[in-house]
Amino acid sequence: MRICISGTPGTGKTFISKKLGQNVINLNEFSKLNGCTKGYDKKRKSRIVDIECLKNKLNMGDVIIEGHYSHLIPCDLVIVLRTSPKVLRQRLKERNYDDKKIFENMEAEALGLITQEALEYNKNVYEIDTTNSSIDEIVKKIKDIIDGRGNDYLAGKIDYMEEILEWY
Ligand SMILES: Nc1ncnc2c1ncn2[C@@H]1O[C@H](COP(=O)(O)OP(=O)(O)OP(=O)(O)O)[C@@H](O)[C@H]1O
Ligand SMILES: [Mg+2]
Numbered sequence: 538m539r540i541c542i543s544g545t546p547g548t549g550k551t552f553i554s555k556k557l558g559q560n561v562i563n564l565n566e567f568s569k570l571n572g573c574t575k576g577y578d579k580k581r582k583s584r585i586v587d588i589e590c591l592k593n594k595l596n597m598g599d600v601i602i603e604g605h606y607s608h609l610i611p612c613d614l615v616i617v618l619r620t621s622p623k624v625l626r627q628r629l630k631e632r633n634y635d636d637k638k639i640f641e642n643m644e645a646e647a648l649g650l651i652t653q654e655a656l657e658y659n660k661n662v663y664e665i666d667t668t669n670s671s672i673d674e675i676v677k678k679i680k681d682i683i684d685g686r687g688n689d690y691l692a693g694k695i696d697y698m699e700e701i702l703e704w705y
Contacts, residue, residue, distance in 0.1 A: 539600055540683060541607035543655060544618035545646040547628040549667050549675070550603040553618065556676050557601065564591070564604025608655035614663070615655045616682055618675075619695045621668040622647045647697045655692070662692040 542550050542561075554561040564586075568574050573590035577583075588609050595602070595610060608615045620628070622643035629639045645651070655662045663682050667675050682690055 538613045538683075539595075539598065539602065539611070540614045540616065541610065541612035541659075542601065542603040542616050542618065542679075543605055543608040543651050545620070545625065545642050545651055546605055547625050547632070547642065548618040548620045548646070550605070550618055553667070553672065553675050553679070554601065554603045556672055557679065559601065561601045561603055562595075564602055564607050567591070567595070567602075567604075605651065608651060608662075609658050612659050612661075614661045614682065615659045616679055616690075617652045617655055617662065617664045617692065619649075619652075619664050619666050619668075619697075620646065621666075622697055622700050624668050644701075647701050649695070649697075652692050652695075663687050663690040664692050664695050665690055666695050 542554060544550050551563060554563075568584070568586050568591060571590070571594045573587045573594060574584040575587045576585050578585050586606055588606065592610055602610070602612070608617065625646055626639055626643055629642060634642075652662065652664055665675060665678050665682075670678075678690060681687055
């Protein structure tokens, strides 16, 4: 089974994946190693990823893949990590992201853009709110979803839209 862990930057994909106790492919590293990039986006200060290239090169069956575009490749299961934009802002500040990039990511998270995209590209999409959960709790939820006990986490239940109202 191919399990994809996605989410807005800073929601904890890499951090949580390291605690899962099994091999996880980091899609950023995989793209670089396999030449699946198409140049550099100066505005976003990030490499542009070639999704078609990734689809061709990712040929292993049972695997967990994490990265903020992992939901764009065919996955048996997508788990989107969600985080309150307020908390996300703090995490991205600690990474020294500039204000514009922080706001873009907060907005994307408030609107649930990754989840929307995941539902366009894949069937089994789940979401976990990591805002007030311990690492152990999040890991347990991921394992429950993988084991077929993920009904409580089906996509569409998490909503941070109210936070946007506080921004104005
Ligand atoms: N559940 C959590 N509770 C507290 N801190 C967390 C939690 N999850 C992640 N963090 C912290 O948030 C920061 C960002 O996490 P991480 O690097 O895993 O994000 P990411 O989703 O992999 O981002 P990117 O898409 O940019 O790779 C880390 O420094 C980590 O310590
Ligand atoms: Mg990461």
